Amino acid sequence: MAKQLLLEVIIVNFNTASLLKKCLDSLILRIKNEGLFWSTLITVVDNGSKDNSLDLLKKHYPRVNLIVNKGNPGFASANNQAIRKSGAEFIFLLNSDTQIGNNVLSSLLKEMNSRLELGVCGPKLINPDGSLQQSIGFSPNLSRIFYWMLFIDDLPYLSRLIKPFHARNPYWYGQKRFVDWLSGAALLFRASLCQSVGFLDDNIFMYGEEVEWCYRIRKANFQVCFLPQIEVVHLKGGSQVNKGSAIIEEYRSLVYFYQKHFPHKIFLLKLLLKVGALLRLILFGIISRQTPKLKLYAQAFKMAG
Template identity: 30%
Template sequence: MQKISIVIVNYKTADLTIECVNSVIATSSDQFEIELIIFDNDSRDGSYERLSSLFPSVRIVALKKNIGFAAANNRGAEMATGDYVLFLNPDTVVLPGALEALWAFAQRRPEAGAWGGRTLFGDGALNPTSVSSFVTLRSTLYRALGLAFLFEKSPIFNPEVYPGWQRDTERDVDILFFCFVLVRLEIWRKLGGFDERFFMFCEDDDICWRMRELGLSRLFTPDACIVHHGGASTPDRADRIAMVLAARLLWIKLHWRPLPAMAARLTIQAGIFGRMLFDRITKWRRHKTGTWETVWANRNAWARAPKL
């Protein structure tokens, strides 16, 4: 019987992680067995103790410092003994039949490098963020100009989100976000896992790009469905945006030629500056600093050219 090693990284999300683990434990299949591996990323809030008490048969490791989402997942995958490794976010709930459907999809389409499924919000509405297309200089420009938001359903102005597709058909995609992604363990180890220069965010963009370079597709199925609440470990919106921007600029520098990379960095900076001005002009959030003003004020944390 094949085995799926499931890796979950917890950071100050004990309540959600407990719900996630219980949803996994409720899964049963005569096609594969499950190995659960949880890494606590130095939460310092009692998460490790609570998880260890509730799930004594699960492999739970407490890290002595927060090494980041990418690195912690790598450590979990290093411990995996399965044929496949499933990367699962702690703020998810695995719905009945989801693991079986994802595993069956991998058996039916074994040529892929990774397989992912459909995500929903807690109210059952579609959460479209489980997939994306690769960033381009054109899509970066449209975002900076605000066209991606004005014409969010346009495949021309907002191509990164696959507008018009309701995530209701199987298809090849550029990026699977690793909130619920299955990878054959031997492929994962051949790739060397996540690039740990990404502390959090865009590590999935990077590994999917490297899969593409090896000729490995990334496949999506709507039959494997989970709830993904999203953003639980980074609840502050301005901090989250700054982290995403820093990670995106690192990814661009790693994979683009120098001139387009510099153009993208300047375009992104100009776009954030424009949003900051819009915050001020429209007097949004009259009694406190607007999100984009905060992001712009903290630009030293993300706007500089990344050091490799």
């Protein structure tokens, strides 16, 4: 009987050939150095890339398991494709724009093996210059949405006192802690977890799928653990268009989250989102005369319903 794979690393790719190459090179190096080469499978799910991603994979990474989609079904759906087919004990979701360092995989696996109640764990994400990247937070209840929309959780004293939806203060990243959600850029979990809580929600195209999934994980009495001693470089950023899309998609995913889990509170959520969008429209679009943000938050205001 064939031995079960210990780990499967799943990477979703969409037109990021150059970044994907760097990601795979760093990943393969660490897998070899940590003695995981024969017990780890790398799977890349390509979401209809039009660049040279497929040629790159077929020519230079023949050992990588490749799943090819004709179109782009989204981050959650693509990951689910690979998760459903996985035969590994542990699954590590990794963005194509990441680079992992020494002992990341073995350290995450060690933590996961240390406690059965641990549902998912993730590293600290850092920018290429070593600076901290926001990647954790707490469940988006109405109070936290209120604090976020009115910038209350950014106030110097309150930003450490209030558990925020998006943790921006470095205080929250200073030590190992249990949080409500982690960024999907680098997540480790047991494959069996999906039998208890289900898969990522295919209805969320991008931005917010990890928030919704981690909510179900905690609801099933599993823990979500942030491990700041383990670091992964995440080349997040991109153009203003991408940042704008992220804001719109996050608003959209929050509305969906409430429709799914708290339908009786959807009116209050939309009201808070509209207030937040209007405030940002005035501050950044009108007073600061930033035309792109004026258009962005006008769209966000409309999207909130």
